[in-house]
Amino acid sequence: MAKTRILAGGIAQESHSFNPVPTDRSRFSIRTGRDAVETARGTNSVLGGIVDAAEEAGAEVVVPTIFRAQSGGPVKDAVFAEMRDQMCDAARRGDFDAVVLPLHGGMLTPSLEDPEGALMTALRAIVGPDLPMTAGFDLHAHVTPEILARCDLLAGYHTNPHGDQGPTGRRAVRAALDMLQGRLRPALAAVHLPMLTLGNDRTDEEPLRSLHALARAAVEAGAAYDVSIFNAQQFLDVRGLGQWVLAYGNGAAPDALALELAQALWDERHALIGTYPPLDESLDRAARGTERPLILGDQGDRVAGGSPGDGTYVLRALLARDDLPPSAVPIADAAAVQACLRAGLGATVTLTVGGRYSTASPPVTVTGEIVSCGASAEVTYAGPADAGTRIGLGGYAVLRVGRVHVVLTEHPYSYLDPGYFRAMGVDPAAMGIVITRSGYHFTLNYAAIGDCVTVDTPGMTSYRVQDLPFTVARPFFPLDDLDHRPRLHVRGSGVP
Ligand SMILES: [Zn+2]
Structure with a gap:
């Protein structure tokens, strides 16, 4: 018998509706063919889980292309079209038995609210209704009726902060292989809830911990084949924004389980909003003196959440006080970097930085000495998360303004590892205050050098969603006071 072949690939990026900076092709890491398979093998990524699970089962994975970028503004239509065409060309060759897609879910393009659904629709039109098609998504995906109609089984991460990317890919492969071998006939019970989780939504804490435990117990007991609870990316102004509970049964849909989980999620909606x-x-704490640096997550300008990374709210606060220890604060500003590279190391310059795109934070004019600069740099992650990962940075310059080190970069970054600062000549362990552009993932890799705190700041990724210009996505809780009763989604129906 010929070896089972699985077609895998696609695009993974999380978009922010209100970030005006489009995500263009240069922001993507693109891998194709054997290179994509070999670099994914053994890694804790969705594609890594797909490759490992398939190969363990004696199957082969074919990857026409995989596009990956960090969060940001909507992805240019041409980038999506390039990926889609490559996937569709491969699908037309027809030399495979199943499709398993490693996607983020929650991407936008200027013309598409649901590019993942559009990709699945295009592939379905080629492979027909019967070929198994499954997918592995981020827990923060925006799920849509189109995705549910095209995809036989959609598996989402079970953890936030995310640690089970590989196992999610494995679940998607397992379902596809079980379908191929006639062991599985997926039957979906799905419930949509018009609400957001905002800040108290770790899966290792209540209330989500208990919900996931209930789902896991149901799967272990055989009452469901696979269950996912999606907490949508909060900054998507699209129709049907909200939570989804997906419970798949084998042959019969586990309706009661999906409704029980959804009702519990709805009942906990106030508890899912944190401060x-x-x-x-x-x-104030830094001014009094601390043993270790304070590592602060700038909640309002989290590049990890899709923000532009040029917010100046924290910079202003640091400059306004003279009782603070040395600090480092990143600002993405390509023009300021170019000005510093022209002036050169050691020069004193006056520049207006940041605030070009971020809301609630105008540009700031500073005078300082260029203490480090370069046209590129390479970050090596110290870990433990992603230890050893290497990432190339574009142009940068560090401007020392009194005790404040303004870390200027051509592109925005999340600063998930102290290695970012080190790559640009700043030792974060020698600072009293270090700012990152992440909400909680940064805590994993900075715990070794400092005390991590996420602080409430205004901006595009603040959970003060009332400050954002939502129109299409409304009504949803907490912006709207809704009298809602969870009910089962009927497959084939439109927007919930
Ligand atoms: Zn996520």
């Missing part, structure tokens, strides 16, 4: 301490509380 963060104000910035001043941490600055």
